[in-house]
Amino acid sequence: MSRTRDPESTKRNILAAAKMEFATKGLSGARVDDIANVAKVNKRMIYHYFESKENLFKLVIEKAYLDIREAELKLNLEHLDAKSALETLVRFTWKYYLDNPEFIRLVNSENLHHARHLKTSKEVVQANRNYVGLVQSILDRGVREGEFRDQIDPVNLNITIAAIGYYYLNNRFTGSIIFEQDLMDSEALDKRLEFNIETILKLVSR
Amino acid sequence: MSRTRDPESTKRNILAAAKMEFATKGLSGARVDDIANVAKVNKRMIYHYFESKENLFKLVIEKAYLDIREAELKLNLEHLDAKSALETLVRFTWKYYLDNPEFIRLVNSENLHHARHLKTSKEVVQANRNYVGLVQSILDRGVREGEFRDQIDPVNLNITIAAIGYYYLNNRFTGSIIFEQDLMDSEALDKRLEFNIETILKLVSR
DNA sequence: TATAAATGTAAACAATTGGTTACTTGATTT
DNA sequence: AAATCAAGTAACCAATTGTTTACATTTATA
Numbered sequence: 001m002s003r004t005r006d007p008e009s010t011k012r013n014i015l016a017a018a019k020m021e022f023a024t025k026g027l028s029g030a031r032v033d034d035i036a037n038v039a040k041v042n043k044r045m046i047y048h049y050f051e052s053k054e055n056l057f058k059l060v061i062e063k064a065y066l067d068i069r070e071a072e073l074k075l076n077l078e079h080l081d082a083k084s085a086l087e088t089l090v091r092f093t094w095k096y097y098l099d100n101p102e103f104i105r106l107v108n109s110e111n112l113h114h115a116r117h118l119k120t121s122k123e124v125v126q127a128n129r130n131y132v133g134l135v136q137s138i139l140d141r142g143v144r145e146g147e148f149r150d151q152i153d154p155v156n157l158n159i160t161i162a163a164i165g166y167y168y169l170n171n172r173f174t175g176s177i178i179f180e181q182d183l184m185d186s187e188a189l190d191k192r193l194e195f196n197i198e199t200i201l202k203l204v205s206r
Numbered sequence: 207m208s209r210t211r212d213p214e215s216t217k218r219n220i221l222a223a224a225k226m227e228f229a230t231k232g233l234s235g236a237r238v239d240d241i242a243n244v245a246k247v248n249k250r251m252i253y254h255y256f257e258s259k260e261n262l263f264k265l266v267i268e269k270a271y272l273d274i275r276e277a278e279l280k281l282n283l284e285h286l287d288a289k290s291a292l293e294t295l296v297r298f299t300w301k302y303y304l305d306n307p308e309f310i311r312l313v314n315s316e317n318l319h320h321a322r323h324l325k326t327s328k329e330v331v332q333a334n335r336n337y338v339g340l341v342q343s344i345l346d347r348g349v350r351e352g353e354f355r356d357q358i359d360p361v362n363l364n365i366t367i368a369a370i371g372y373y374y375l376n377n378r379f380t381g382s383i384i385f386e387q388d389l390m391d392s393e394a395l396d397k398r399l400e401f402n403i404e405t406i407l408k409l410v411s412r
Numbered sequence: 413t414a415t416a417a418a419t420g421t422a423a424a425c426a427a428t429t430g431g432t433t434a435c436t437t438g439a440t441t442t
Numbered sequence: 443a444a445a446t447c448a449a450g451t452a453a454c455c456a457a458t459t460g461t462t463t464a465c466a467t468t469t470a471t472a
Contacts, residue, residue, distance in 0.1 A: 005419055005468060026318055029234030032460060042421055044462085053460065065384070107380060108314050112232055115379035128384040155385050156401045163373030168365055173321035174313060178271070178334035179361050195362045202408045211438060211449055238430060248451055253431065 011049050013039040018046075019060045023102035026109050027057055058117035061110050062124055064103050068096060069127040077134065082142030083201065089135070090200050094165040094193050104170045132158060139204070148204045160203070164196045217255050219245040225266045229308035232315050233263055264323035267316050268330055270309050274302060275333040283340065288348030292410065295344070296403050300371040304395070310376050338364060345410070354410045366409070370402045 017039035021030045032053050036043040050056040075092055077085040097104055110118060118124060135154045142148030168175070168183065176183045183192075223245035227236045238259050242249040256262040281298055283291040303310055316324055324330060341360045348354030374381070374389065382389045389398075 007419065010419080026232050026234055028232055029318075031458090033458090042419095043460090044422090045420070047461065048419080105318065107377060108318070111377050111379045112235075112311065112314070115383055118380055118383050121383075125384060125386065129386070132385065153397070153401065155387070156398060158385075159374055159381065159398075160370055160401070160405060163369045164366055167369030167372050171313060171317050173317045174324055175365065177321050177324050177327075178331060179338065179364075180331065180335070181361070191359070192362060192365075195359065195366070199366060199405065199409050202411075203405050205408075213449065216449080237428090239428090248449095249430090250432085250452090251450070254449080259430065 007049075010039075010041050010045055014041060014046055014049065014056070015060065015063070018056050019064070019102055019106070022057055022060055022109060023105040026105075027054075027113060030057075054117075057109075058121075061106050061117055062121050064106050065118070065121075065124045066127055068100075068103060069124075069131055071096060072131060072134070077138060081147075082138050082145050083147050085138045086142070086200060086204065087197055089138070090161055090165075090197050091193065093161055094196060097165045097169050098189070101169065104166055108170065142204060147206065149206050152204055157200075157204070161200060164199055168192055213255075216245075216247050216251055220247060220252055220255065220262070221266065221269070224262050225270070225308055225312070228263055228266055228315060229311040232311075233260075233319060236263075260323070263315075264327075267312050267323055268327050270312050271324070271327075271330045272333055274306075274309060275330075275337050277302060278337060278340070283344060287353075288344050288351050289353050289407065291344045292348070292406060293403055295341070296367055296371075296406050297399065299367055300399050300402060303371045303375050307375065310372055314376065348410060353412065355412050358410055363406075363410070367406060370405055374398055 014035065017035045018030075021035045021038065025031070030053070032043060032046060035056075036046055039046075046053075046056065050059065072089070072092065075088060077088060080088060132154055135158050139148060139152055139154055139157070143150055172183050182188065220241065223241045224236075227241045227244065231237070236259070238249060238252060241262075242252055245252075252259075252262065256265065278295070278298065281294060283294060286294060338360055341364050345354060345358055345360055345363070349356055378389050388394065
């Protein structure tokens with residue numbers, strides 16, 4: 001049966017279109033008209049369901065964070081030895097950024113705006129708390145197994161794992177110009193991933 | 207003598223105001239009127255000297271790159287042993303990002319726009335070529351001194367040195383929320399710098 | 413089945429935007 | 443000192459923007 005009305009699908013379409021629009025053009029550059037056109041809904045519906053452009057952005061960035069944290073939990077890193085778990089996490093983080101370039105763009109936008117949309121989001125804070133705990137448990141296990149150094153700060157390790165992927169991909173356009181090579185060709189990408197794994201493993205090894 | 211007209215100072219004021227405006231609000235979010243007000247010049251002067259908002263942005267981002275590359279050259283890393291040279295470079299990069307947060311924001315904006323303003327800038331490419339050469343020479347020296355591993359890719363090393371500082375500072379707002387600590391308090395900043403030096407030195411060591 | 417609530421459309425609005433026009437004032441040159 | 447050009451001002455414009463108003467239609471419910 002073909003329903004002529006479908007509020008859930010309308011909301012989903014708006015959110016998906018908004019995510020791409022905000023990621024491509026930033027918060028200021030994004031156009032509500034364009035979001036409506038891509039989502040194939042009347043512009044009025046955006047205000048009906050999401051109140052304002054600003055609030056729509058808030059929901060988009062919140063969902064983006066919850067999505068990546070959820071994907072990380074699915075890795076089931078508890079079942080691996082510490083070294084494999086850490087390598088898996090580095091690989092995952094890289095691949096996630098590579099497959100979801102919108103995530104990086106959205107995080108940049110949110111930081112340009114001093115994270116004002118995320119400030120009130122308890123859910124995102126909790127999801128991240130679990131994530132830091134996960135990395136801490138890998139570190140503990142690595143120490144017990146005699147593989148990792150003691151006293152490594154899990155937050156700084158987390159940040160570095162993200163950083164070495166994020167920066168490369170975020171700055172792929174300026175990078176490809178100033179380094180005079182295509183940073184996005186598959187050979188360069190593979191090489192970078194291996195480089196990153198090496199960086200992290202050397203950092204934690206005894 | 208007080209000159210009522212001073213084109214050089216007018217241009218300088220416009221460029222300085224534009225740099226801050228673009229860094230704070232991005233290319234789309236920046237307002238030509240605001241740049242004119244901050245620079246204390248008539249809006250007409252911006253178009254007189256810089257043609258368009260877009261072209262003004264181009265000059266701002268070009269100058270930003272030339273400035274950092276120039277500052278790096280002043281470090282005179284050739285006179286240091288390889289390990290000290292590399293540590294100095296990591297410290298410098300961190301401090302430069304810390305003291306010039308506009309640089310990070312501008313690079314983000316340029317990447318959001320697929321680096322279209324930098325594409326035609328021969329000068330920036332040349333400046334960066336010198337920079338990669340500098341890092342390569344440090345690596346060579348380190349190998350000769352028996353301190354560094356062989357075959358380290360200078361471009362990926364460069365990218366990683368930048369990444370570990372850039373990401374932390376770029377995402378300081380979202381980071382302070384999701385990690386539930388002020389990433390910008392001086393203790394956290396010192397700790398991060400030491401962490402980064404350790405990361406790079408462990409990466410290159412034999 | 414009548415009715416109210418939810419879902420949707422079209423058009424318009426007030427404010428803002430990058431950019432321009434028409435004009436004035438100061439400095440330099442011959 | 444006249445003339446010419448560069449530097450500067452104020453007001454305005456057409457286009458675009460996020461948001462709203464007024465209205466129509468579908469769906470669920472009493």
